[in-house]
Amino acid sequence: MRHSDEPKAPPTVKVTFILQDPKSLGKEEKEITVMAGKGENLLEVAMENGINIEHACGGVCACSTCHIYVNKGEQSLSEATDAELDRVEEAPDLRRNSRLSCQSVIRGDGPITVEVPAWNRNAVKEQPH
Template sequence: MLALCPLTALARGVVSRGFVTIHFHTPNGETKTVKAEPGENLLRVAQHNDIPLEGACECGLACATCHVILDKKHYDAIPEPTEEEEDCLDNASGITETSRLSCQIKVNEDMDGMEVTVPKITRNFYVDGHVPKPHSFVFLKHNSYSFSSSPSQ
């Protein structure tokens, strides 16, 4: 299944040379192949494509609910995690040598073909099976911003 992230490059303020393909492996054994534009946040790409990643702190480095495991090749090709990210990862279940917080990864052209695994055990702040929808910025007149509870189309 191939899905495109609905956010536009204009809304994110990035100009893209093209899409990259990312393969997400979910805890239930499903593999979902998605397309993402360079500059997009990996957590947002996952959420907009119905990958079960919570991201409770909204990319604030205050939780580890967006913990993912990257394939070694692509893990080595992206910038190293910050000390703050490593501290936050200490709170994640089942971390590995290639664990990262998806909220701290910006998609780039070198990630084409990347394999991302969502761990079977994750720290989820919801107990009722709720899958959160990400907040998104909506560009309004006069360069002001507003939050929306549903993704931009």
């Protein structure tokens, strides 16, 4: 996974992940709150905390598998670029608060609340049916 190039600040920003389907992301809890640093992107924050959000392209804005919803704290994140907006349109179940987690860099003080859609599964971990 590609990490953001920015220096990481100390973890002072509260980020809550709401998992529609925790088991598919490697978790038991539906809601997980962690502290993150400015300069980190939301995919990094999730993965560092064991929330296995799918990220097929490795975090370079070339897929839409890391799609999330930002329910709160949007103003504490970097603005979406045109490239991200083009890409996120390919995600299923698009909403007005849709973002690509790998492109959402923490800039402000939060708190931030993010929802991870149920269809976000790490295909590598799924058993064949």
